[in-house]
Amino acid sequence: MMLAVAQVKKEDLATKNTKSPGAETSATVNGKNIWIYYHAPSVRSRQIFGDVGALEPYGKVWRLGADYATVLHTAADLDLNGLAIPKGDYTLYADLDNGQWKLIVNKALMAGGRHIWGVGVSPDGIQEGATTNDPATELGRASLTMGKPSSPVETLKITLSDAGGAKGKLLIEWENVTASAPFTVK
Numbered sequence: 001m002m003l004a005v006a007q008v009k010k011e012d013l014a015t016k017n018t019k020s021p022g023a024e025t026s027a028t029v030n031g032k033n034i035w036i037y038y039h040a041p042s043v044r045s046r047q048i049f050g051d052v053g054a055l056e057p058y059g060k061v062w063r064l065g066a067d068y069a070t071v072l073h074t075a076a077d078l079d080l081n082g083l084a085i086p087k088g089d090y091t092l093y094a095d096l097d098n099g100q101w102k103l104i105v106n107k108a109l110m111a112g113g114r115h116i117w118g119v120g121v122s123p124d125g126i127q128e129g130a131t132t133n134d135p136a137t138e139l140g141r142a143s144l145t146m147g148k149p150s151s152p153v154e155t156l157k158i159t160l161s162d163a164g165g166a167k168g169k170l171l172i173e174w175e176n177v178t179a180s181a182p183f184t185v186k
Contacts, residue, residue, distance in 0.1 A: 008089045008109060010037050013068050019044075020066035027160040029168040030185040032076035036092070036170075038065035040156040048175040049096065058098045064172070065156060069093070072105070077186040080105070080170065083142040090139060094172070094179070101144040101179045103170075108137040144172070144179035152176055 014022050017039065026035035047054045056062045064070040069091035078085040085105055093104040156174040163169050163182070172179040 008037075008071050008073060010035075010071075013037050013071060015039065015067045017067055023156075023158070025158050025160045027162050027168055029162045029183075030076070030166040032074070032185050034072075034074045034076075034078070034160055034168070034185075036070060036072050036158050036160060038070040038092075038156070038158055039067040041066040042155045043152070043175050049099075049177050056096060058096050060096050061104065062094045062096055064092045064094050064103075064158070069106075070158070071109070078183050079186060080183040081142040081144070081181040083140045085139060094144075095141065099146060101146060102141040103144055103179075103181060104141050105139040106137055107139055108134075142181055144181050147178040147180070148176055149173055149178050 010022075010024065020039040020041040022037065023040040024035060024037050026033060028034075049056050049058070051058060070093075072085075072090045072092050074085060074087050076087050078087075080103070083103075083105060089109055091106045091109060093106060095102040095104055152175060153173045157172075159169075159171040159173075161169050161171070166185045168183050168185065170181050170183060
């Protein structure tokens with residue numbers, strides 16, 4: 001398993017899954033580029049978050065998108081709501097923890113010769129997802145501030161934004177949930 005070292009090539013993360021197309025958000029904060037590449041699923045009349053019966057039930061670790069694990073690249077050291085993140089590439093997951101989410105920043109990027117599929121079984125039948133609960137591969141976890149959008153969000157949207165100076169914001173929106181965290185470029 002490859003840990004965060006060299007920059008990930010976004011084109012290697014593309015899939016042909018039209019139901020969860022590739023998406024990217026980026027921001028330049030304090031002169032440093034930060035981006036997240038993810039696959040954006042849609043609600044499509046399903047209950048996404050909640051108790052038993054939801055696609056992503058509370059108490060579960062979610063890959064923060066679909067298909068390959070969501071990737072964060074930062075060209076600078078960050079402080080994300082108290083979690084120190086050295087510059088580099090990481091995979092992101094969310095611990096749904098009964099509606100009080102925590103962002104999991106993981107150092108594992110590759111499984112063999114390809115990118116981590118995320119949680120569950122990849123199309124080539126490899127069981128993955130253990131990296132999300134393995135302290136040896138986790139950089140750490142940061143609490144997210146939970147909220148509700150003004151109207152339901154059909155397609156997962158992750159946004160990085162510049163908040164002025166060395167400060168920025170991460171915002172995750174899907175279905176009836178928003179989750180956010182401030183970050184500072186060091």
